[in-house]
Amino acid sequence: MDLFAYHDGHLWCEAVPLRDLAARHGTPLYVYSGGTLRLHYQRIADAFAEVGARICYSVKCCPNVHILRLLAEQGSGFDVVSGGELYRARLAGAPPERIVFAGVGKTEREMEEALSGGIGLINVESEAELAQLVRVAAGRGVVPDVALRITPEVAAGAHVYTTTGTKETKFGIPLEQAADLFRRYAGSPAIRLRGLHLHIGSPVRDTQAYVVSIGRALELIDVLRRDGLRVDTLDIGGGFAAHYEGAEAPAARDYAAAILPLLRGRGLRVVLEPGRAIAANAALLVARVLYVKDTGRRRFIIVDASMNELIRPALYSAYHFVWPVDAGQRIPANWLPNQPFDGLVKADVVGPVCESADFLAKDRPLPPLQSGDLLAVFTCGAYAMAMASQYNSRPRAAEVLVDQGAVRLIRRRETYADLVAAEQIDGA
Numbered sequence: 001m002d003l004f005a006y007h008d009g010h011l012w013c014e015a016v017p018l019r020d021l022a023a024r025h026g027t028p029l030y031v032y033s034g035g036t037l038r039l040h041y042q043r044i045a046d047a048f049a050e051v052g053a054r055i056c057y058s059v060k061c062c063p064n065v066h067i068l069r070l071l072a073e074q075g076s077g078f079d080v081v082s083g084g085e086l087y088r089a090r091l092a093g094a095p096p097e098r099i100v101f102a103g104v105g106k107t108e109r110e111m112e113e114a115l116s117g118g119i120g121l122i123n124v125e126s127e128a129e130l131a132q133l134v135r136v137a138a139g140r141g142v143v144p145d146v147a148l149r150i151t152p153e154v155a156a157g158a159h160v161y162t163t164t165g166t167k168e169t170k171f172g173i174p175l176e177q178a179a180d181l182f183r184r185y186a187g188s189p190a191i192r193l194r195g196l197h198l199h200i201g202s203p204v205r206d207t208q209a210y211v212v213s214i215g216r217a218l219e220l221i222d223v224l225r226r227d228g229l230r231v232d233t234l235d236i237g238g239g240f241a242a243h244y245e246g247a248e249a250p251a252a253r254d255y256a257a258a259i260l261p262l263l264r265g266r267g268l269r270v271v272l273e274p275g276r277a278i279a280a281n282a283a284l285l286v287a288r289v290l291y292v293k294d295t296g297r298r299r300f301i302i303v304d305a306s307m308n309e310l311i312r313p314a315l316y317s318a319y320h321f322v323w324p325v326d327a328g329q330r331i332p333a334n335w336l337p338n339q340p341f342d343g344l345v346k347a348d349v350v351g352p353v354c355e356s357a358d359f360l361a362k363d364r365p366l367p368p369l370q371s372g373d374l375l376a377v378f379t380c381g382a383y384a385m386a387m388a389s390q391y392n393s394r395p396r397a398a399e400v401l402v403d404q405g406a407v408r409l410i411r412r413r414e415t416y417a418d419l420v421a422a423e424q425i426d427g428a
Helices: 018-025 034-047 065-074 083-091 109-116 127-139 175-185 205-226 252-263 278-281 314-315 415-425
Strands: 003-005 008-011 027-031 056-057 077-080 099-101 121-124 145-151 192-198 233-235 267-273 283-294 299-303 323-324 345-350 359-366 374-377 396-402 406-409
Touching: 008 018, 008 027, 008 077, 018 027, 018 283, 018 374, 018 406, 027 034, 027 267, 034 056, 034 065, 034 077, 034 252, 034 278, 034 396, 056 299, 065 083, 065 396, 065 406, 083 099, 083 109, 099 109, 121 127, 127 145, 127 396, 145 175, 145 233, 175 192, 192 205, 192 299, 205 233, 205 252, 252 299, 278 283, 314 359, 314 415, 323 359
Parallel strands: 027 396, 056 077, 056 267, 077 099, 099 121, 121 145, 145 192, 192 233, 233 267, 299 345
Antiparallel strands: 003 008, 027 283, 283 299, 283 374, 323 374, 345 359, 396 406
16 A cells, blocks of 8 residues: 555554544545555556557446546556446546446446447346347447457456356356357448457466466457457456555566567557556545454454445455554554554454344454554455445545545535435335
């Protein structure tokens, strides 16, 4: 988390202490670093500049329109998977040619929105969807660029819920079916079928998983080109990892070192869809301790953040480092649970939601805490606020962006009235 650091025992985001943000905006609170977002985006763009890769940030990982606007200003395109995400990308000012649209269940309305918006690429995930897109495009007289999403049969070591590159998942077209499907639709006047798309899951720490999957896509491209078909686009997806425990993710240059030798001289327009690698460590979640509870068997730190704000631990058994905002002399050396300090006590950090799965961390050695203390939950920029809910009728958290010395509220805290606003029909 490049621009989050402890100074004199207190955690800061860029030039702003987090305790000041919590005092001003309340908790739970998401805090984003604009400088970190730019830095992480630029590292990927620079690493793949040799092949002129189009970087299309994955909107689903962190969709706040202010974040999207910041990235669009850096030159980023966007990977969207719904009409709502397409709306956000356009609202952020993204040129339509820099938007790619994926997803296994695009509705006719979403196809029409993509066509009317003139987006750069539609990634199709089944024969039935491709046939539907041809009908919709022919009816509108718009000819879109299209790629087939293939299933390269690479598991890539991701959690079973975030693995997307095998036949056991709902995503993509089996490799052995893709060539025939491409041949049958390549001549359609309603679309320009010009590429392949793949996405093998997230997070993927093994760079060789990309070598294998891209290699299989390139073999298919060679077959199709020998048949005289035009194939000039390869979308290699995203899935690049981020640091959750300290240093487990390859750097952008490491992914590029493995992938670029495969793409040189291929005459392909290359698209990447990173999300987590840009956003994950550009934000954290600030929570306030409500109560400390000891049952004799377990110690619980009950905070005002919950699975509503961060469902990843409950959903994926995901690890997030948790540490006091005001740490004093106990500045963590890394993000591993076993910190080298005396006087730590193991505890579960839990929220107030009425579910036993409502936890942010389990069995964590932590310093002594009391009501009112602030905790920081690290690496919360990806698949965190994006998956937030109003379960138990709890209003969703606020979000602030710290950027170049300025602090901006980029999502206000919801109110009780917001909880029922969509239910106020005909004045009832």
